[in-house]
Amino acid sequence: DTAVSQTPKYLVTQMGNDKSIKCEQNLGHDTMYWYKQDSKKFLKIMFSYNNKELIINETVPNRFSPKSPDKAHLNLHINSLELGDSAVYFCASSRSRDFQETQYFGPGTRLLVL
């Protein structure tokens, strides 16, 4: 069984469109995250939710809006897509927000904005 799953795996879209990426974890974890890995392979935190509550909100454009309907799901909606949004987006989860907890990553969503 997949622990952290993301859909879609690949997303190709035009500039200006609005798109969503979904993430689900079946590990019973309390904390979920969104990361962006750009073309230089640099992985950077975007958001973190703990029990549906936003706890980390890094400096990302407000075109990006995370939504956590329950603690097993953390979706990412992106408005008015730009070329620079092209990247791999990874969802992750951990048992809690404690600093020692391991984070488990989903397989990634490869977004290409044309």
Add this chain to the structure above:
Amino acid sequence: RKEVEQDPGPFNVPEGATVAFNCTYSNSASQSFFWYRQDCRKEPKLLMSVYSSGNEDGRFTAQLNRASQYISLLIRDSKLSDSATYLCVVNTPSGAGSYQLTFGKGTKLSVIP
């Protein structure tokens, strides 16, 4: 200074070789430390946590020097399957009881037959 710095490599080593990766971090408030492994076009996966006393897991040994803010990973008897990018990861307080992982850019290892 970047928050987590690693030599990007690539390190090209023959099978059976010993290889060492180094990493430095800038935030002295960092609380925990990890090595993750990322295969090409895959997600990062935890390789091992790094403890102050140093720790070993089979062919892998991790060391931490808090005074120098330095982390290392040693791989002995390299296997072809060790080929991957190794990410140095530091967990730093981000306020209000939260922590966030800060990733280095990774060191690419290629083990050659």
